[in-house]
Amino acid sequence: MLLEHLHRLNTARDARLATVTITPLDTGEAALFLEGEAYGSSVAPAIESALRTGKSGIVEIGGQAAFVNVYLPPPRIVVIGAVHISQALAVMADIAGFDLSIIDPRSAFATPERFRQAKLLAEWPEDALQHTPLDAYTALVAVTHDPKIDDFPLAKALEAGCFYVGALGSRKTHARRVERLTKLGVDENSIARIHAPIGLDIRASNPAEIAVSILADIIQALRTRDVAAGRGPAE
Template sequence: MRIETLHALNLARHARKAAILVTDVDGQGEQVILEGEPVAGGLGEAVHASFRTGKATLVDIAGREVFLNVHLPPPRIVVIGAVHISQALARLAPVAGYDLTIIDPRTAFATPERFSGVDLIADWPEDALSKRPLDAYTALAAVTHDPKIDDFAIGEALRCGCFYVGALGSRKTHAKRMDRLKQQGLSDGEIARIAAPIGLDIGAASPAEIAVATLAQIVQAFRRRDIVTGG
């Protein structure tokens, strides 16, 4: 492997871009393909399939053995709202292998005392997400109940193709939210992707149980996603 190839691959991984390293095992040729880049022919089909499954695979391209090694970014969770549910979710997420970030502009909520050791941003989602954009390998959970804080982040998550978008609130609350999101210019199809009320239906009552239900729903969305479209 050329050092330039490894460098390009590591750069993509560091930038949370899905990438495939294609190695011609017989001829020793190699290339890094980023998700969304056009690739023609039989290799293109194989690349497309590998991005979807996330599995490395050996394929036959015109009689040559070609190895496709897929590198998908590790999934992460962004929580809007430094509330009681978020405290529980911040402890559960690392156990399941997810990085987690909490965003809440209300400095009374977003305190280091309440979220010791957690990646916490005490800023508006508009500002926080412009510095650290959402992507297809991010789950967004909006749990403030406050449209001024939640709505932009939910819309942004749908626009960026986040693999999961969940929003706390009753069906009535969510009906009003859907109206507001339509005014943001989002389509019915996009809005239908929102998981609301948030979390799998396990009869969760306490904030910790809602966190468990939400994390389970995030895992389900990630493992069962059909295709990840680039943000």
């Protein structure tokens, strides 16, 4: 690997940005692409597939075989609320390969005894998110039902471009949430990104089933997210 590529890969890793290298097998001359940078249409399908799936392998580009290597930041989940759903979600997220943090200022709920698989932050989100910044490879899950706790991180998640933003509550509850977020200055298009009611509609009826629906929704959002924003002019 070229030293220049290694430097760019390390810089991207520190910034939690995805990168893709494409190496034609006949020449061995690698090209490196950072997510969000412009790239030509001939390599677009290979880059976009790698960014969505996280899988490396040999593909055909322009009639030639090439090895595509993808480097994705570890996806993570930040849960607002140390509730029963969060307990189940923490176990499932660990199995699925997600780092998971739980933020809840209510110390009676946010106890190590209840959450052994997750990083626990018994702080207000306004404080916790200063040292747990959100980004495009983070899913934000708000499940406290308390606007004083949920609304701020929801607005921050939309601002940060989190790949998934979900909030627990009925449609009536969400309608009131939309009013509050609008007053906070969040625009209509951003608010429309919130998955509410949260999770896939699998008729979940208990906390563990709701956690399954949330995790499935998160995985679907990760694997179907828009990764074509950096596509450049045709080559």
